[in-house]
Amino acid sequence: DAGVTQSPTHLIKTRGQQVTLRCSPKSGHDTVSWYQQALGQGPQFIFQYYEEEERQRGNFPDRFSGHQFPNYSSELNVNALLLGDSALYLCASSRGIDFNYGYTFGSGTRLTVV
């Protein structure tokens, strides 16, 4: 049973560029959340998608946007990259109708902005 799949695993971008990260949720999961984990810190919630709509958003600027597709996969887009956007980006999936299942996390995408 495949878990949460994220791509790419590593990415290097230049300041000012745009980046797209991708996530395929665990089989049976329909809700996708994105987290940013800066070095030495705990993950910070970016936003959550269910039924192709953003349901909840954390304290991140509009440069961070997302999308969920009919097959439940999701993309995280970051525009006008800043050096401070360098982090591990984690995708987590869950069953929206049953939180008792908790979240399953992917291995993340390591983004380095130079």
Place this chain on the structure above:
Amino acid sequence: AQSVTQPDIHITVSEGASLELRCNYSYGATPYLFWYVQSPGQGLQLLLKYFSGDTLVQGIKGFEAEFKRSQSSFNLRKPSVHWSDAAEYFCAVGPMIRWGKLQFGAGTQVVVTP
């Protein structure tokens, strides 16, 4: 304000010794509680979760955690650590609602010595 505190940034423990990681939270209502483990360069793996019922929760890899409502704590324990337990451990809380976001502590780095 909601917060999760892991007082110990770094813990060193000998292989075979017991381990206890502390977690305190501040939350408006009784939240769902989680412990995750993260190995270097990896995503987050769920060790255990508490939703309701018995306040002593058993998890994977021989870990257990105890929820103490009066102390707003959810400490993680393991009777005898193995070298493979060296990792970073995160406590997280989430609301008992459908669109829950997880709020993480800053993490505790565990080093296991021979």
